[in-house]
Amino acid sequence: MFRAVLLRRMSTQLLPLLAPVIFTKTETGFPDRQVEKYPYYNLTVKVLRARNIHGTDLLSKADCYVQLQLPTASPITYRTRVIDSSSNPEWNETFQYRIHEPVKNVLHLTLFDEDVYVNEDLTDIVFDVEGMKPGQTMKNTFQLNPEAQEGLDVEFYLEKSSDPPTEVLTNGVLVAHPCLRLQGVVHKDKKSKLSEKGSCQVKLSVPGSCEKQLYAPCRLESDQDFRTPFVFHVDKEMCPELQVELEQTINVLQDEITFDQEKQSVLLGQGIVPVKSLPVGQEVDITVPLGEGQNLDVCVKADESTWDLDVRLSFDLCEEERKFVDKRKKMVSQALMKTLKLKEAPGKDEVPVVAVLGSGGGIRALTSLYGSLSGLQQLSLLDSTMYLCGLSGSTWCMSRLYKDTDWSSKDLQGAISDARDKVSGSKEGAFSSNQLKYYFHELGSIKNEGRKVSFTDLWGLIVEYFLFQKEDLSKLSDQQKAVSRAQNPYPIYAGLGVKHNFGSYEFAEWCEFTPYEVGFCKYGAFVRTEDFDSEFFMGHLVRKHPEPRICYLMGMWGSAFAGSLDDIYLQMVGSELGFLESLKDVIKVIDDGQQFRSQDKAQLKTRQIIPEGPVLHIFHDFFKSRITSWGTFNFMKGLYLHKDYVKNWNFLAWKGTHLDAFPNQLTPMEDSLSLVDGGFCINSPFPLVLQPERDVDVILSFDYSWGSPFEVLRLTQKYCDERHIPFPQIILSEEDVKKPKECYMFMDDKNPKVPIVLHFPLVNDTFQKYKAPGVERKSEDEKSFGDFVIQRKDSPYRTLNFTYEPYDFDRLVEVTRYNVLNNKTIFLKALNLALSRRKLKKGNEL
Structure with a gap:
């Protein structure tokens, strides 16, 4: 992992030396973010x-x-x-x-x-x-x-x-130009011959601007001066122009029998104001000729932005996460000394970083993650964990846990009992008349805030009822309290950025959500969690919207309905629709x-x-399009790809047909983001903890998928091979594939930079015979409790089943808890090995 970090750092730091056209270079406080001047x-x-x-x-x-x-x-x-x-x-x-x-x-x-x-x-x-x-x-x-x-x-x-030459700010993948804010008013020119024109409207636009265009009605026959305010955010480097048009609306008779009418606009005059001609920081009055003796007066001021962006352009961890890691390592050091029975606590640089991953799987994943975390807590291993990363159904469990600011230091049995009540409770109330009124009211509020409403928003409100049975006003940023003292593992929630007409197996970009930031590691672009779902342009916050409640994020993180028909077929059958390739x-x-x-x-x-x-294109889109993806404003809008972006290991531009080789179609060039459940790509959030900056040593992979118990490992290995990310080779016997065991350990003995992966498939193996490690079941009730098959046709744990009987809930919690407890030896072996690797690495650096 150190090699990957070093290569990334070198590629950005050597860039000014390799490009003689750079005139100046200014430090910005981040090692991979520079202000540079180009011609x-x-x-x-x-x-x-x-x-x-x-x-x-x-x-x-x-x-x-x-x-x-x-x-x-x-x-x-x-x-x-x-x-x-x-x-x-x-x-x-x-x-x-x-x-x-x-x-x-x-x-x-x-x-x-x-x-x-x-x-x-x-x-x-x-x-x-x-x-x-x-x-x-x-x-x-x-x-x-x-x-x-x-x-x-x-x-x-x-x-x-x-x-x-002009300065830009870049992290080596994205480029930010200085942003101009045009603010002013348009009003009537007293000398202009406009009084006979009647009711009209002024149309203002700046091609390439954030706001695009706006309309304002005006009555020209009135003696009173109309004043039409406007604000545009523009990229001065595009040489834009403020376009002013005066239009008159007339009614056109469409049907002589029914007298139906249609409104049409007639252009009365137009003029332009070159933005490049405006003095920065100075208010000016300009008379804009519209033709035929018609004029409008424009009072405008252009202000240029600073490099204090609201989008963080960096591949490094945010300051809050870095502080968390420093605090948490002190706690982990003490926990490891007790767990591994060490004579002294490891130093800060010797503490291995452990990440726990929860896969997708709906309520099955929610229930199972409670059991796995409870097992880690009983082994005193939860205090040794740095990160807790979830996807799809696992995020539902995490969202409930982090409402309690000290959840990991408390006995999880109370949280599990509360979850049992909600999971086993009736869901009929989710579609009562009062609840439907609540849904429509909330969705209407979202629409009034200016965001596009999708089915995923409705699904989020339904999930809110399933998990809480009441309105939950909490937001993701509220979870900052749960990590402010590093008292719990750092939560990372996974989502996917997708394209309208691409399958997620063809193109998907991992988006991470934490209490402090939301962003794409691929681009090195992050915004504060409080500002997510607001409007950004060229790295600046231009219009603030309320942070969405966490229920809407849960709907997006765990929406099985956000896939295209091709995606759904892939999940059900295991292969995509072959005829679509043609x-x-x-x-x-x-x-x-x-x-x-x-x-x-x-x-x-x-x-x-x-x-x-065109005909085949419509047919292709029918199977590829996602009508239920969660749409939000693109906080990378107005940023461009750096000329050397393809050298970053995150991009697959070397595949000539991959979308990464088409920079004009990548996410920064889009107006909005389309986000879906990460399970449509890899049903476990490995990519988010494999970022080299997180420097993870041990990954505890809890897989609650329905189907192949090793598919997430196969897909992750492919993902890592394409990007040259250190990851162990996944080698399995035929017996393992046919009858999976409780735990598998994957590592590379020759390469200590490869993380140690402990993988836990969702199986009921020795639990059928033992109620606790080494303690056999004796009574008929005990034997009956352990004698069940998780994945069968009539299983209560199917992904689309959202209600479990209390007995079934307890069974699933207990089997996942037991699978952790029964593999204590493997946990300790992995921690000891990671600790020795850290010490060896520290010695080599000295």
């Missing part, structure tokens, strides 16, 4: 011609045009003119961009065949402009179909801009016709995307 370049793209193009219309030749998108340089989508009925269209049209050196600038060139009904996307070229040499014209021939000799000729020219876009790495570009490893290869067609 601009002017990029000229000339679309020349296409050759041998075969359109989709069998009766005529293609009517082609080319669309250009470079969202890191301009929010505007450009396009050429249409060349009618030609297999060899020629445009010779030029487009200009100003690009910034630190950003990964990837141009999308899309060839369309214009049609009366649908403009058919024939092909899409994804071209990384990095590696082009300034002052040298590059003529690229993109080979679209070598066999048919189809091609697209494009000419590029790059030159250094006269604009002065409906996907075809992605190919192609020759871009330019052999003289640099061979920098961060430069993405040119790719061609051949779409499946």
Whole structure:
């Protein structure tokens, strides 16, 4: 793990040395976050011609045009003119961009065949402009179909801009530009000829801004001056402009019989204010001509932000977690001395970091985690645990536990008894008339706050009733009290960021929730938990919303209904819908016709995307789309991918067809986040504790999955192999697969940096014969209590069963508690080994 941390640190710290275009470098308090200054370049793209193009219309030749998108340089989508009925269209049209050196600038060139009904996307070229040499014209021939000799000729020219270099803040993966806040009012110009226009509205917009556009009604015939306030947050580097339009709304008769009318807007005039022309920090009055003697007055002030961002751009642990670890290690040291019967307490650097993982599994996981934690408590091992990380149903157990600020130091039997009452209680009240009114009232409040309401929100309220049978006003940030003295393990809750039309097995990004922060380790981007679900732009909090109650998070963390049809089929059958593979876009790495570009490893290869067609696209989306994912504002909105982001071990951009190789489609470029249950990827939150900054030595994996007891290990090993994360090899015998044991220990004897993994499948093995380790069952009641099969067709522990009989609840708690108690020797062996590794590591460092 130390190697992974070192490589990450080196990649960020050596970046200024490897890029001579950096003029200054300023420390920010984080070792992997720097303020750096980079120059601009002017990029000229000339679309020349296409050759041998075969359109989709069998009766005529293609009517082609080319669309250009470079969202890191301009929010505007450009396009050429249409060349009618030609297999060899020629445009010779030029487009200009100003690009910034630190950003990964990837141009999308899309060839369309214009049609009366649908403009058919024939092909899409994804071209990384990095590696082009300034002052040298590059003529690229993109080979679209070598066999048919189809091609697209494009000419590029790059030159250094006269604009002065600008500072950015970066962690090596994300880049933040300075943000401008435009605030002002629009009002009537007394000299303007507007009085006869009647009732109108002012439309204000800034392309690429956070707010996009706003409308305000005004009555121009009135003597009173209307004053329309506005606020826009913009990226000055995009060279934006404030667009002012005056529109008049008229009624148009749609049906002469019924006299139905439709409102249409007529543009009376428009004008622009270049944002670049505004002096920063100074209020100015500008008269905006709209044409034909019409004017509007604009009073505007532009303020530039500082580098004191509200989004933390760093891969290091947050300050609160670092303080927690320091405090907790002192407690763990004392606990280890007693548990392992040591002569003296280990030093701070010798204390092994232990993480407990709870898998998904609905109420089965909630119930089982109580038993596992109770077993750890009886062995005095809970005090040796640094992290408690949960996914799906395990998060429900954790959410209940952390309402008590000292839960781990109390006998868990009281918490277990309360959970039994809730799990075994009737759920009919969840759909009573009063409860339904409560749901609609709460969902209405969410909508009024400006957030999109989904089925997952309703599911969260239902889960709230299932687990508490009353309104729970607690929030995740309230759990700060439960870790402020390091009195309990540090809780980490897992979610997944997904894409609308991608299966979670194809693309998913782990999102972690803690009492202090919510964020994506992949991007090194985190926000305070109190600010989650608020609106951010370019790293700044622009609109504060209330922190969501934890019940809504529980609905998202444990929503079995947030999968696509393909996801659900995968969970039920064990494989995805094979025929969907044939409906996907075809992605190919192609020759871009330019052999003289640099061979920098961060430069993405040119790719061609051949779409499946509009009809098949609809069919594909039907099976891939998630209509119930939990949507929230994207706190990374307005941030860009760094030009060297692909060098970070979290990204799989080396797989040319993986979404990581398409930076314009990654999460920072989205307006909102789509979050789902982490179980749709790996049904255990291994990725969150395998972050090298957490430096975990021992992982206690409690798997409550329904089905294969080793699937989470197989998927985790694949995840780690792709990212070069240290993880032990999972080698199992046929007997293990057929009849799993209570506990398995996986480690690498030759590599002490690989964590020790103790894996506990959900099995009822020796518990059938023993009621406690070494104590056999004697009476018929005792034997009957232990004689049951957890996974059977008529099992009460099926994932979609939310009510257990008290007897069944107790059985599941007891078997998971027993499985821990019966493997005390393995626990002690793992702790002793981790302790000796830590001491050896400390000695080597000295």
